[in-house]
Amino acid sequence: MAFDYDKYLRPGKLPHIWCPGCGHGIVLKGLLRAIDACQLEKNRTAIVSGIGCASRLPGYVDFNTLHTAHGRAAAFATGIKMAQPHMNVLVVGGDGDGVAIGGNHFIHACRRNIDMTYVICNNFIYGMTGGQFSPCTPTGDKASTTPYGNPDPTFDIGKLAIGAGATFVARTTAFHATQIDKLIAEGIRHKGMAVIEVLDDCPTTYGRRNKFRSVVDMMKRFKELAVPVAKAATMSKEELDGKFVTGILHREERPEYCEQYAQLVKRAQNL
C-alpha cells in the first residue's frame, strides 16, 4: 500500500512554495516516512526551522512547528529539548541557515550532543533570496554574488558536525530518496545529536547558473558523484576528489546533554 502522507500533512497548506524540480519535497516525504517508521507521537514532536526555502517545511506538517529566525533553529530547539526532554525535537533547514548565520548554534548543539535530529538540506546556494553563494557553494561556481566564480573554499558539513561533536552524522542526496528516510530514522533513534545532510538541488538559482540544463542533469550528478561509505573506504583521496561520500559517516555513543543535566539535578538536590 502506498504511504499515506496525508496523515502528517496539515490540511489546506499545500501547494508548497518550492519551485518545480526542487528537492525539498523529496526531503519532506523522506522525513515523514522516517517519523512514521519511528512512530513519533505528533503531540510530543516539535519540528523547528530557521529561514530559507527548506525552513518553510514545518508549516506543512502537523506537529508542534516553529519557524524561527535566520540561523537560530538549533538554539530554539535546544530550549525546547532542555525544557521538555521527553519531546522529540527535529530541526530542518538549509546550508546557509545552518552553517553560515547559524554556524555557531550548529556547532554548539553538536558539541553538547543534545538529543535532536538536524536534517540539513544542502543545495549549495541561498535560494530564497535569489541565488547568492553559501559556505557550501563549490569553489569556482556561479552565484548571483559570484559572477566571476566563487572564490571561497567550502564547508564539508559532515566533517564540521563530526569535528564539533555530533554523535551521528550521515549524508545522502535527493536522488537517493529511499535512503533519506532510512538515515533520518536512524538519526531519530540515535540518542544524541544526529546530523543528516541531504545534498539537494536548486534548479532555479543554482542549476541554471551552473550549466545544468535540467533537474534531471542535477539528479544525475548526485547519482554519479555519490560514493557509499564502504566503497569510499577502498578509494584513494585522489579518487574521492569531487565525490560525495554517502551513508552513515560517523556514529558513536557519548553521554547525551539532557541526561547529563538530569544527573546534575540529582547532585544539586542531594546537597
Added chain:
Amino acid sequence: MAKKVALLQGNEACAYGALYAGCSFFGGYPITPSTEVAEVLARELPKTGGKFIQMEDEIGAMASVLGAALTGVKALTASSGPGISLKQELIGYACIAEIPCVIVNVMRGGPSTGMPTGPSQSDIMQARWGTHGDHAAIAVAPASCQEIFSETVRAFNLAETYRMPVQILLDEINGHMRERIELPEPGDLEVVDRQAPPVSPDQYLPYDPSFGDVPPLAAFGSEYRFHVTGLNKAADGFPTTKAKLVDAEERRQIRKVEANRDQIEKNEEYMVDDAEILIVAIGTISRSARHAVNELRKQGQKVGLFRPITLWPFPERRIAELAGQVKVIIVPEMNLGQMILEVERVIKGACALHGIGRVDGEPISPSQIMDKVKEVY
C-alpha cells in the same frame, strides 16, 4: 510572624524574584554587570528541578528562552547593553510571535563595549525601540533591592498577562549594591500563571482575536499543536500577506499594551502635591533625587519626585497632568538625554524642562540635582 530577611545584591534579588514567580528556565551568556543573575540561577534552578543553560552566545540564549517558553514554562535571560543589542533580533521575534518571557538588562555604558563595570541608564530607548518594526514594549525600572525582587515577579506576571517579552532595567549600581530585603512568603505577591486555552485543540487558533487583544497561548507538547512563525501571520498562526489581516494583527499587538496602560503602569510620587519643581527619575538615580528632594524641602523649596516604575509604556498621562501643575521639570539620567525626550514629547511645552546627563561612569549625586534646581528655579 516575622518575615524572613536576607542581605541581597540587586542581581541576586532579581534571581530570587524570578524563582518566586515560578521561573523554571534560564538561558544566558556571561556579561558584566549582569552575571550574578545567571550564577544564582545556575545554583538554584537545579534544586527545584528547573533548567539552566549557558548558551554559545547572546542570540542563542534568547532563542533557548523562547523555545522553552513555548513549551509552557516561565523563562528568563539576563544581559547588559551589548548583549541586549544582540538579542534585539529575537526580542522582535518574541513580540510578533507573542511569546511571554522576561529579559533583564543590567545597564552599563556604551555604545559598544563602553564601560562594562560602570553604571548607566543609556538603554532607556533600546528597551523601547530595540528591534526592527513596530511593536509594543513593557519595561520596568526598580530602584531598590526589595523592589527588584517584587518587580521581577511583576515582570513575569506582565509577560504572561500580555503574552510578550518584558524587560527589567537595572544598572551596575542597583544590580550590585546589597540591601536588606524581606523575602515574601508564597501568596504575599501575586503570581500569574499561563492558562490552557478555553477551547478544544481542534478549535484552537494561537492568535484568535475573538479572545480579545491577548489570545491564550497553548504549550508545545500539550495536545494543542500549532505553528509559530516570525512572518506576519493570520489568526491561525500561518503566514499571510493579506493587507487587512497583517494590519489587524499588527495593530492588535500594539493595542494590547496601549489599551491596558492602567493595569501596566506603576509610578511612585513623592511630595508632588504642592510641588513647583518636579524631578522625574528612574532606578538608581531616583534615589539621588529623593535625597535631593528631602534636602531642598528642608530649605523650603517645593520640590517633588515622580518615579516611573513601569518605564514603558511611558506614564505620559500623569506626567502631562503634573506638567500643568509645576513650573519646572528636571530629568536627571545616566545618559545624555533619553527619557527627557519622552517627557518633552508628553508635556508639550506646558512647563520649563531641564535635563542632567552623566556618562562618565559616576552616578548623578544629590548635590548635582540640588545645584540644578537652584540654577533653574
